[in-house]
Amino acid sequence: METLIEYQNNLLENIKGNFFRFLYQVIPWNQRMIAIKGLRGSGKTTLILQHLKFGTEDPAISLYVTADHPWFYTNTLLDLADQWYKHGGRILYIDEVHKYKNWSRELKNIYDGYPKMKIVFTASSALDIYRGESDLSRRVLSYNLPGMSVREYIELVHSIKLPRITLEDILANHSGIAFDINKQLETPLRLFKQYLISGYLPFTLENKEADYLTRLFQVIDTSISFDLAFIKDYSSTHAAKIKKLLGVIAESAPFEPNITSLAQKLNLGRDTVNSFLQHLQSAHLLNLINRPTNGVAALQKPDKIYLENTNLSYALKPNPDIGTIRETFLLNQLKNAGHEVEYATKGDFLVDRKYTIEIGGPGKSAKQIEGIKDSYIAADEIITGFGNKIPLWLFGLMY
Template sequence: MQTLLHFQDILLHSVTNEFRRYLHDKINWNQHMIGIKGPRGAGKTTLLLQHLKYGLGPIKENALYITADHTWFYNHTLLDTAMEWYQQGGLVLLIDEVHKYPNWSRELKNIYDGIPQLKVIFSASSALDIYRGQADLSRRVISYTLAGLSLREYLMFTGTANFPAISLQDIKNHHREITLDITSKIRPLSRFAKYLQIGYLPIFTEGESEYLPKLEQVINAVVDTDLAYIASYNSGTAAKVKKLLGVIAESAPFKPNISALAGKLDISRDRILEYVYQLSDARLLNVLSVQGKGVSRLQKPDKIFLENTNLSYAIHTQPDPGNIRETFMLNQLINAELQVSEPETGDFLVNDIHVEVGGKNKTSKQVRNTDTYLIAADDIETGFGTKVPLWLFGFLY
């Protein structure tokens, strides 16, 4: 146990409280068992360590951070570790990357049921379905998802400016006043352009020139490691999934022809759909369907996007500006936990609002016959009427 405490002390030494992700204040930290999912590099580990160092108050000394791929688990089980920590006076156990531990769900259930006085907070890959493990955790764990940085958070993280999050209704009704206030303090367009390329994951602080190569490593790690643990991928399966991702990335966002993809990659139609949804679960893709359409994973999505714009720049040196705009919009809407679907007219239907995305000269031609619409226009600082600056949607969370 001393080995784990020493490992924790080393990690905590470099943890600061200067910047907290948006999710921190949304989590009910008093829950008995909490699960935090999210893409690699989004800051899950930092979130856990910040809570341990700054959020636990006097019981900090009774909290233990462990990572599920630590060598400690070569000859210890998760359940035994939790029991030993509790017997030594432990009250909180934080488990990082729980998906890398075999039988994680069964042992978490045993900990929940057998040590009710011990609070457990764990992180996991986006691809992990917490409620479909070998043991039923649906009544035991409260799950949260940590997305990549919003544009608003990127501005905070880089020390540029600190602005509050705004709602979609505020964008619809008050965007001009809001943008005039923001642009009186900063010039957003150049920072927005940089965010689209290298601002989604906090790992850009390790070096901007190394960010995109590291993002390629993240993609490989998600497929080769995370999905290998979760979906039992072998090397052959991983190679097929990467090939599918490459084919999708060449033209995303696009309306998929699953049969054509299956023929091109020599994979069955059902297998293509399985891989698409697994990549969506792993936060490498976003999928969009028509409102009211069933959510069966055997049904093809109406449109497929890369999950964030940084992926576009990692895979292509000069991605299409129109694709980047749509990818950004869907990413921010989904991360803000808004219900988004594919409309008959326009690019996105968000609640009852039709959203058309385009350049600064974009008109309302495609959506003007709908009841409620917004034009999200790129390359403008402020808008007027139903024309809203695209970058402002980066303040939704």
């Protein structure tokens, strides 16, 4: 136990309180069991350590552990809870819980056996908490921590705090919002371009652009080779084919997939390819969208495939197409802000089955969405808009 406390204290020395991810203010920390999932590098560890250091009323009753610590070679999570409880502990922060084999069963036992103990744990975004060996659905509140928005990137890297703006406010009052924001930002388009290349994950603060993309590639590799392989019980052969699938997608995304063709290229069955696509989406490496439909049709195959964020585009392909980058960005920000996004019949995206958005450059016209109610243009390379033409970068302020 002393080893774990010393390990925690060493980490806490380097935890700062000058920047908090948006989710910090969203989570109801007083709940008994909280799960935080997300892509590697999104800031899950920092988030829970910040709460331990700055957010708990009594840090002395709180303990942080990582599930892959050597202490667990000869001890269990249940052992940890029992010993910590007997020492007066009442809160456990368990990092990387997916690396612990019996995580679901033991978390359930801790929850049921120690009713005064609170548990906060993090896991890979690919982990299905509700399908663990033991059912935690009635016990846990689950939250997802995506990569950063443009708003968060600007605050982290440039120490400029901007307000969160809802989609509805952007659509209704984008000119006034852009005018106010531009008072604080001298070069919004330059900052936006930096974000698109290397601003999605918080380790951008520590790395130059080339180093960031190298580290991001390592995140991709580890997410597939270790996290997905462990959670989905993949063999090394399957992990290699998933990487190849991601590479094929990166070359062509966004595109309407031919599952039969992909299956032939990878020497896999159609159902296996569909499963791999879903797993890559759950790991926050892809975004899959469908045309508006109801029932099982939406589960058959995606109608269009995107990489999950624009930084992945730059990491996996030199000089990605700017049109692809624009679409990838808007889809990513809308989904991360909690909106339903579908493949529109006219225009690019149908949002919340209400708003149609067409994406393009500064000269983009409204021809493709003419006559469509609640339709808008998200235009890149403009600082302010007019009418239904909105600066693309403004959609980076939604979370």
